[in-house]
Amino acid sequence: MVFERTIKVAFQHCDPAGIVFYPRYYEMINQVTEEWFEQSLGASFVDIHINQGDAVPTAKIETEFKKPSKLGDTLLFALQVTKLGRSSVHLEFTVTCEDELRLTSRSVIVYVKGEDKKPVSWPQTIRKQLEFFLKEEGPS
Template sequence: MAFTVRQKVLFRHCDPAGIVFFPRYFEMINDIAEAWFSESLNAPWQEMHRNNGVPTAQIEVAFKAPSRHGDMLEITLTPQKIGATSVSLEFVAAGADGVRFIARSTLVYINAHGRPERWPDELRERITREIGES
């Protein structure tokens, strides 16, 4: 299932030319992943990160068009695949005139020692449901 968040491009996101400075997109990607865990999976990071975590292990982004100060973006996260310790996600950000970026990332569930660990059964079931697998 897709999860969509609306994000207005703010002054803090932009470089002196008034377009989004590309690292700010990575912050937006992380923000929507955190919101998805909290709102769709009922697994808020502030609780999970007391003993475990879900850092980004891999990310790639294709920038399609610039975004400018004041633009409204719809950023959609779609979970793609769950592994023993990881989940693959796709993010598509679109403005009024089309796609601005497409990103793919892999998050890994880790323990307090920073080592990969199997997803807890209940969280794995929720993610699997979001992907639409049985």
């Protein structure tokens, strides 16, 4: 299953030339991730980070920028789980604008617990939902 969200490129995302400044993509990726957790996994970042004192930090991120995006573009972010570990999840983002590929990004986020922020197993309720988004591999 794929989680999709659109984000319209605003002035705040752009450099003086009207092109998305690349760190702003990471803010958008985080926004999509937060919305996915709340809307599809039933676990808001407010509950995880504030109420429970746990966290889901990014341990790794790798991005290929294919084509620039400009002020006013509407970007479609598609998020999919490519691997689910005990405490980690590998995510793949594909970002397009009118079917034109703008970037791909792969990240690993980890569930960590309490003040010491040590990795722990995903809570069962979240893990069940993560499994729905696990990308199925095609035939070998």
